[in-house]
Amino acid sequence: MTKLNIPFFDYPDVFKQFEEEFVDTLRSVGRRGAFIMQSDLETFESKLAEFAGVNYAIGVANATDALELLLMADGIKDGDEVIMSAHTMIATASAVRMLGGVPVPVDMADDRNIDTSKIEASITSKTKYIMPTHLNGRIADMQKIVSIARENNLQIVEDSAQSLGARYHGQHGGSFGLGGCISFYPAKVLGCLGDGGAVLTNDEKIYAKIMSLRDHGRSNFGVYESWGRNSRLDNLQAAFLNVQFKRYPHVIERRRAIAAMYGEILSEVHEIGLPPLPDEDHGRFDIFQNFEITASNRDALVAHLREDGIGTLNQWGGLGLNHIRSLGMGKPLEKTDQFFRECTMLPLNFSITNDQIHYVCRSIKRFYGVS
Numbered sequence: 001m002t003k004l005n006i007p008f009f010d011y012p013d014v015f016k017q018f019e020e021e022f023v024d025t026l027r028s029v030g031r032r033g034a035f036i037m038q039s040d041l042e043t044f045e046s047k048l049a050e051f052a053g054v055n056y057a058i059g060v061a062n063a064t065d066a067l068e069l070l071l072m073a074d075g076i077k078d079g080d081e082v083i084m085s086a087h088t089m090i091a092t093a094s095a096v097r098m099l100g101g102v103p104v105p106v107d108m109a110d111d112r113n114i115d116t117s118k119i120e121a122s123i124t125s126k127t128k129y130i131m132p133t134h135l136n137g138r139i140a141d142m143q144k145i146v147s148i149a150r151e152n153n154l155q156i157v158e159d160s161a162q163s164l165g166a167r168y169h170g171q172h173g174g175s176f177g178l179g180g181c182i183s184f185y186p187a188k189v190l191g192c193l194g195d196g197g198a199v200l201t202n203d204e205k206i207y208a209k210i211m212s213l214r215d216h217g218r219s220n221f222g223v224y225e226s227w228g229r230n231s232r233l234d235n236l237q238a239a240f241l242n243v244q245f246k247r248y249p250h251v252i253e254r255r256r257a258i259a260a261m262y263g264e265i266l267s268e269v270h271e272i273g274l275p276p277l278p279d280e281d282h283g284r285f286d287i288f289q290n291f292e293i294t295a296s297n298r299d300a301l302v303a304h305l306r307e308d309g310i311g312t313l314n315q316w317g318g319l320g321l322n323h324i325r326s327l328g329m330g331k332p333l334e335k336t337d338q339f340f341r342e343c344t345m346l347p348l349n350f351s352i353t354n355d356q357i358h359y360v361c362r363s364i365k366r367f368y369g370v371s
């Protein structure tokens with residue numbers, strides 16, 4: 001077998017796939033001097049809102065800012081507790097903490113999202129928000145979360161950084177509560193050439209507030225309405241995103257096809273725990289930001305794959321929020337603790353070919369002695 005080289009994510013390929021159009025775009029934006037809050041950004045925001053099935057999309061500097069801006073716009077206060085999955089990025093928690101709130105990690109479920117049966121036990125008199133992460137491109141169990149939020153008078157802010165285009169009974173992330181965030185970090189499903197993010201919301205007041213907050217608290221007419229900050233999505237990044245967005249539905253289809261291939265081949269390997277596969281559940285449309293497996297003898301498997309030239313990644317550097325003791329979030333959570341001993345992610349991106357996927361699967365089968 002010839003050895004291949006399959007990086008977990010091919011960063012140069014983000015550029016190369018659209019090289020000609022990106023260079024033309026840079027020339028167009030540069031010659032127009034259209035750098036900050038120009039037509040390319042407006043075009044992108046309206047296309048994004050339409051695609052994401054929400055009334056408003058606001059381009060901001062990154063998804064972490066998007067989460068902070070949503071909480072700020074709603075008026076989060078010192079000491080407000082925010083319930084979130086332990087299996088999420090530090091950004092979900094830091095957005096809360098940087099505004100004086102308290103992140104409260106809750107155990108995860110088998111589908112990698114928050115275990116909704118464990119939310120109620122974490123609610124106290126200080127709880128104000130539930131912040132579900134739609135992890136790996138799969139919407140959390142929002143029917144349950146919406147009903148818990150209603151009963152307990154809590155607001156919902158969605159970390160939908162990984163789930164642009166994912167649906168739950170037809171409904172998109174960002175539309176279940178106050179709003180959600182999207183990340184355009186290069187390795188995200190819709191990644192730009194640097195940092196970028198967006199807020200999605202159906203709420204007109206939140207929209208107006210964030211439009212002003214992201215631009216120093218100014219209104220369209222330059223009136224200072226409140227204190228604010230600078231968190232604008234560069235017009236150049238928006239212009240690059242407009243180029244890539246045309247292909248986005250096709251990208252999602254390809255990612256789902258890759259997930260189905262991995263799922264079908266690896267279902268023969270009993271040492272591997274698979275994520276929910278496409279069309280396994282008719283209420284869900286998952287976009288597979290990641291293909292996150294569990295594997296017995298994980299570290300040895302990862303080393304074996306590396307020998308075969310295959311890159312993997314243990315999400316969040318291999319730590320759930322509840323494992324970050326240095327930030328005061330340390331506590332045992334049974335499912336999350338077990339999961340992080342066994343989990344890793346296989347390469348799944350637009351650059352990878354079917355032959356490469358077969359190569360990855362053959363390597364895994366060889367490791368476990370499955371023919």
Ligand SMILES: *Cc1c(COP(=O)(O)O)cnc(C)c1O
Pocket residue numbers: 062063064065088089091092133159161162182183184185195196197
């Ligand atoms: C990537 C990511 C973020 C942060 O996005 P940035 O644009 O890098 O700020 C937040 N939450 C989750 C779940 C993510 O995957």
